[in-house]
Amino acid sequence: MLQQTTKIGQWLKLSNLFKTLPIILLIIAVFNSYFIVIEGHVGVVKRFGEAKDQQNPGLHFKIPFIETVEMIEVRTRKNAEKMASSTKEQMPVTIEVSVNWTVNKEAALDLFKRYGGLTQFEQRILDPRFRSATKDTIPQFEAEQLIQDRASAIQGIERRLAEEMAGFPVIVDNIQIENIILPQKYINSIEIKQTEKNLAAAEEHKLERQRLEALRAVNTADAKAKGILKVAEAEAQSILLKGMAEAQAIEAKAKALKNNPLIVKLTEAQAWDGKLPTTMMGEGVMPIMDIRQIEESK
Incomplete structure (x- = not known):
């Protein structure tokens, strides 16, 4: 139950x-x-x-x-790679690079059919070509050029990767060199070289300053000399003008005396001190005694 x-x-x-x-x-x-x-x-x-x-x-x-x-x-995606390479002078270098890429929206179905999705496309197509483009470009540049002019290296990688990715349903752009790792010995030599450049620049600046100071002193002395010369020329010109004026006055006075004999009398009268001469010579060379002295003796 x-x-x-x-x-x-x-x-x-x-x-x-x-x-x-x-x-x-x-x-x-x-x-x-x-x-x-x-x-x-x-x-x-x-x-x-x-x-x-x-x-x-x-x-x-x-x-x-x-x-x-x-x-x-279908938004922009970023892939980063860290790879070993070498510079133009055969120096080993480790490069960290990144690339932005976008799936063409209209071709997403075709990409999925051909590659099975984004992860497979990255692993099979994009990443190998990105590494190849980077390793082919970096050896074209010297180490110092890579440090000072990354833009040229980036442009080289972009051109090479654009050629590699032509025909694929994606857009690749904005490649960046995130980091450049060089041997420590080379970094030390760069620091020493830069220090020497800084010292040379400082010494050049010091020499230029000394040159400017010397030039300033020369200009000052030249200005003073020119000033003294101008003063001397002015004094000489003044003396010359005074001499010419005096000569013209004498010449004018001589002409006046020549044309009017009475001016001689007037000049003598102006120059007379009010005293009669104590000695006079006559025509017969007879001395004339000063009677005033005889009378005073009496």
């Missing part, structure tokens, strides 16, 4: 399960009948594993349990 009761209970449970199973399957089918593609991606719809079409961002529907969706990112 107890066993029969147990069997009846099991049959009831199975009956209830069979009744609820379609409802559960329906709910699962409803939730499995749509998918959402987020921005920056496209959805590749696969039917029994075969890629059929691609869908843009938004809400879409698919056949439950038959179709699945693979998301392909």
Whole structure:
């Protein structure tokens, strides 16, 4: 009796399960009948594993349990590589480089069919060609040039990689040399060389300053000499003008005396001090005594 009761209970449970199973399957089918593609991606719809079409961002529907969706990112992705190479002078160098690349949105389905997804494309196509382009370009530059002019090396890698990636459904751009690791001996020699350059520049600056100071002193002395010369020339010119003026005055006075004898008398009168001469010589060379002195003696 107890066993029969147990069997009846099991049959009831199975009956209830069979009744609820379609409802559960329906709910699962409803939730499995749509998918959402987020921005920056496209959805590749696969039917029994075969890629059929691609869908843009938004809400879409698919056949439950038959179709699945693979998301392909179409935003810019970044790949970084650290690789060993050598410079033009055969110096070993380790280069850290990176590249940005973007899947062509319209060609996402073709990329998935040919390569199976982004990871496979990176591993099979992009990374080997990126390493090859970098290793082919770096040996064209000397170590010092790599340090001072990374832009030229980057342009060389970009040109080579563009040639390698032509025909693939991706856009490759913005290659960067993140780091250049050189041997420590070379770095020490660069530091010594730079120190010597700095010392030479400082010495050159000092010599230039001394030259400017000497030139300034010469200019100052030259200016003073020119000033003294100008003063001397001015004094000489003044003396010359004074002499010419005096000569012209004498000449004018002589002409005046010649033309008017009375001026001589006037000049003598102006120069007379009011005293009579004490001695005079006559025509017969007879001395004339000064009577005033005789009278004073009496």
